[in-house]
Amino acid sequence: MHLPPPEPAELQGLPLDPRGPSTLLAALCTPAGEAEPWLTTGPATALRIWSRAELHAQARRWRRALVGVGVRPGDRVALWLPNDERFVAAFFGAHLAGAAAVPLSWPVSLVDGARKVDALRPLFDVAAVSAVVTDAMFDTAALGAAAGAPVLTEPAASGAGGDVDPAAEAVALVQFTSGSLGRPRGAEITQRALTTCVRSMVQAMSLGPADRGVSWLPLFHDMGLVGGLLCPLWAGFPLHLMTPGEFLLHPERWVRRFAEVGGTVAAAPDFAWRLASRRVRSVGGSLSAWRIGLDGAEPVHRGTLDGFQARFAPDGLPAGVVRPAYGLAENTLAVAIYDPARPAEDHVGHLRRVPSCGAPVPGVEVRVTGEGGVVGVGEEGAIEVRSGSLMRGYFRDEAETAAALVGGWLRTGDLGVVSGGQLYVTGRAKELLIQNGSKFHPYDLERAAADAVDAAMAGAAAFSVPGEEGERLVLAVEVPPAFDGDPVRRVRAAVLDALGVRLDVVLPVAPGSLPRTTSGKVRRRDAAVALAEHVHG
Numbered sequence: 174m175h176l177p178p179p180e181p182a183e184l185q186g187l188p189l190d191p192r193g194p195s196t197l198l199a200a201l202c203t204p205a206g207e208a209e210p211w212l213t214t215g216p217a218t219a220l221r222i223w224s225r226a227e228l229h230a231q232a233r234r235w236r237r238a239l240v241g242v243g244v245r246p247g248d249r250v251a252l253w254l255p256n257d258e259r260f261v262a263a264f265f266g267a268h269l270a271g272a273a274a275v276p277l278s279w280p281v282s283l284v285d286g287a288r289k290v291d292a293l294r295p296l297f298d299v300a301a302v303s304a305v306v307t308d309a310m311f312d313t314a315a316l317g318a319a320a321g322a323p324v325l326t327e328p329a330a331s332g333a334g335g336d337v338d339p340a341a342e343a344v345a346l347v348q349f350t351s352g353s354l355g356r357p358r359g360a361e362i363t364q365r366a367l368t369t370c371v372r373s374m375v376q377a378m379s380l381g382p383a384d385r386g387v388s389w390l391p392l393f394h395d396m397g398l399v400g401g402l403l404c405p406l407w408a409g410f411p412l413h414l415m416t417p418g419e420f421l422l423h424p425e426r427w428v429r430r431f432a433e434v435g436g437t438v439a440a441a442p443d444f445a446w447r448l449a450s451r452r453v454r455s456v457g458g459s460l461s462a463w464r465i466g467l468d469g470a471e472p473v474h475r476g477t478l479d480g481f482q483a484r485f486a487p488d489g490l491p492a493g494v495v496r497p498a499y500g501l502a503e504n505t506l507a508v509a510i511y512d513p514a515r516p517a518e519d520h521v522g523h524l525r526r527v528p529s530c531g532a533p534v535p536g537v538e539v540r541v542t543g544e545g546g547v548v549g550v551g552e553e554g555a556i557e558v559r560s561g562s563l564m565r566g567y568f569r570d571e572a573e574t575a576a577a578l579v580g581g582w583l584r585t586g587d588l589g590v591v592s593g594g595q596l597y598v599t600g601r602a603k604e605l606l607i608q609n610g611s612k613f614h615p616y617d618l619e620r621a622a623a624d625a626v627d628a629a630m631a632g633a634a635a636f637s638v639p640g641e642e643g644e645r646l647v648l649a650v651e652v653p654p655a656f657d658g659d660p661v662r663r664v665r666a667a668v669l670d671a672l673g674v675r676l677d678v679v680l681p682v683a684p685g686s687l688p689r690t691t692s693g694k695v696r697r698r699d700a701a702v703a704l705a706e707h708v709h710g
Contacts, residue, residue, distance in 0.1 A: 179549025182541035182591035184509075186533035189369070189561070190376050193407060196368055197345075198338070200407045201229055201265055211406075213413045214257040217426065223258050225406075228265070231258070235266025235325075237332030239304055242323040246271025246337055248303035249347055251320060252393070253277040253293070255308065256416040260392045261402065263306045266328070271337035273344040275300045275359070276393035281418045286311050294319050299357050299568065300347060341365040347568050348395050348502045359568040360502045369536060370399060370505035370562035371407045377510050377534040378465055380408035380438065385462070387413045387436040389420035389427055396470050399506040400440045410438075420445070425453040428485070432458030440467035442693065446495055447477045450484040461489035467510065469498035471694060472598070472616045475519055475526050499530040499598050503583055505562040507534045509596045520590050520597040522553060525617050525672075529595040536561055540582070541591050553599055556589040557582040604697065606637055606646060615697060618668055618676075622650045625667035626660050626681075634687050634700040638708050645677040647708050649700055651684045678708055 194200040207226040215221045239250060250267040252274055254260040260276075267274045277296060280289050290311060297320045305316060309326040317324045339345065346362040374380075386405040390397030405412040413430055420427050428449055430436065446468055468477065481495050493513030500507040511517075511531035519526040533539045540547050541554040548554040559582045566574035577584055590597040600614035619633035632651030637644040648668065652660045660681040668674050688699040701708075 179552075181547045182550050182552065182554065183547060184533050184539045184591055184594065184596060186373075186537045187376075187535040189373060189536035193372055193375070194368075196339075196364060197371070197403060197406070198265065198268055200409075201225055201232070203409075206409065211411055212258060212261060213411065216419065217430070221258065223261075228258065228262055231262035231328060232265035232269055233336065234328030234330065235263045235306065236269035236336065237334070238325050238327070238329035239266060239270045239272065239306075240334050241329055241332050242304050242325065244270050244272050244303045246339075247343070248272045249275050249300055249344075251275045251277055251297070251300065251302040251305040251322075253279060253305060253307040253311075253316075254392075255279050256389070256392055256397075256414055259308075262328070264392075264398075266306075268339060268345065269336045271339055271343070272303070273347050273361075275302055275347045275349075276398060277349075278393050279391065281421065283310065287315065290316050290319055296349060296357050296359075297321065299349075299359055301569075339364050344565065346398075348398075348505075348564075350502045358570060358573060360564040361566055361568050362502075362505050362562075363565055366505050366562045366564065367399070367403070368407075369560070370507060371403045373534045373536045373560075373562065374400060374404050374507045374510075375408045377507065378404075378438070380404060380410065382409045384408065384410040384437045385413070385434050386410060386438045387415070387427065387430050387434065388439060389415035389417055390440065391417050394470075395502045395506045396440055396442075396500070400467065405438075421448075424449045425455065428453050428460070429455075429457050431463055432456050432460055432488070435462040437462050438465045439463075440469065440498070442470040443468055443473050443477050444471065444693070446481045447474075450477075450481045453484070456485070456488040459489040460485055461491065463490055463494050466495040467498040468495050469500060472600075472614075472620075473497040473528050473530070474620060475528050478528060497528045497530045499587075499596060501585060501587075503564045503577065503585070504537070504558050504560060505564070508537055508539060508558055508560075509533050511595075515595070517593055517595050520592060520599070522590065522599055525599075525614070527590075527597045527599055529593075530598055531595055533596070539591070539596055541589050551590060551592050553588055553590050555602055556585045556587045556596070556598065558585060559583065606635060613672065613674060617672060618648055618674060619650075619695070621668045621671040622648050622664045622679075625663045626650055626652050626656050628653060628684070632684060632687060632695070634695045634697050636697045636701040638701060638705065645708065646674070647678040647680065647701070647704070648676050649680040649682055649687060649704055651687060652681045653684060680704055680707055 210222045212223040250272045305324045313324040345364040345367045347359040388401035390401045496511040498510045509530040517529040537560040543554040588600045606613045615635040618635040622633045634649045661679045688696040
C-alpha cells in the first residue's frame, strides 16, 4: 500500500491590493485632509498636534539642511532622535534629499551621554553615514567624530535645490536588526519594499480613516516605524505617539490614552501586554473601540493573550483584540497576522503551547523546510519567506546576504510549523538548548523563571556553558527589589514544575543588568560571557 506524500508546509497570502498612494511621500503629501490634525506627540499635559502639511514643511526644511552639508541622493542619514515630530520630519527630509534613513537607538535614559555616543560607533562603522540628525543635548563634536560626518540639530529655514522623487529601487531605509550576534547588520529596504509592506499590513488589518492609533513603540525599530507610524499615514488615520520611557514608567497612560481618544489599533511586544495587564489599575473610560492589538517582536505566550483579555474585559475590551503576529526587519516587517475570524488551536511542542500567528499577510509566501526540502504539514522546520517587501540585502555584507537570501527566499533563522493553513513560530534555530537529549527553547525557561520572581519584563537569560562533565544549563534572572523569598529555590522549582528541566546554575542579578538589544531582547551570548566567572565560581 502506497501512502500519499504529506501535504507540503507552504502558505500564500492573498493578492496585494494595488489601490492607495503610490509612495510614502505621496501619502504624506496627499491634498485631501492634509491640513487636518494627524500626529499628536508629547505628554498629556503638553500635547503637540501636527497636520501632514506641517510635517511636510518641516521635512523640506530638513532636506535643505541635509543638502547644505553635502548629502546627495544615495547617501545615508543617521537619525538619532526621540519619539516625536522631529524624527518624523527628519525621516521624510532624508527621503526628500534622496537619501536613506538610518534610525539609531534613542536611549530611554539620557544619563552618561558620552558613553551612549561611544556605543554608536559600531553602527557608524557599518552604515558609513553622510550626516547625523540629533538633539542638541548631546556633545555634537564627539558625535561627529564618532560618525565621521557632520551633525545637524536644527532644520534650515532656507536653501537651494528641490525635492527628490526617489526611484522605487532606491534604498529608503537601513534598518539595523535586533539579533544577538555581535556585528551590527543593516537590512537595506528599498522604497518599493517599504511601500509594499505598508500596503500589505493596511490590507491585512482593513485599516482606514475611521481608525485611531496609539503607539509608544520606538521609531528606530521596524515595528514602531513601519507598523506604528507609516501604516497610520498610509491608511489616513490619526496617530497618538508616546515615548517608550513613558510607557515603561507609566503603562497605565498608554491604556488610558486609548480610552480617551477611542483608540482602535496598537502593536507591542509580548512583555508590554503582560506588563499592562499587571500594572494598570484604572482605565478611566471605555476600551470598546479597540479592535486590533498586535503581539509580536518576541515569542507570544498564551498566558499573555488571555491575561490581557481577562484584565480589561470589564473595561469594555472586545474579545480577540490582542492577536499574535510574526515579522522581521529583513521582510521590512509583517509576515503573518492572526485573524480571530479564523480561530485555530494552539500548537503543542517542546512542552509549550504556541499560539497561531495566522496566515501570511497579502503578497507574502511562507514555507517550512528541513534538510530534504519543504517538510510536511505539522512538522517543525526552518521558516522561509518570499515577498515583494524583502530586504535588498545586508548593507555591505555580501556573505551574510548570500546566507540569508537563497533563490529569492529569506532564511529567517526561526523555527515553525504549518498546520490548518496557519503559521506557528516555535523558536530560533540557533538557540535551542539540549539537556539529556531533550531540546528546549531558551525563552520557555526564561518565562518560567521571570514569572517565579515576578520579573514582569521577562528579565531572564538561559544559556549553556561547557563544564567538566558536559554542558551546564544556566539561568540568570533579574530579581525585583520587592521580591520576598529565595529566588534560586523559587526559580529551580518553577522551571522543574513547568518544563521538567533541572537547572545546573541559577544566577540572581539586579534589574536591568542583563545585556539587551536596542529593542529590549536579552542578548544571551553576551550574558553568558559577562556572567562566566559567576557560573564557574
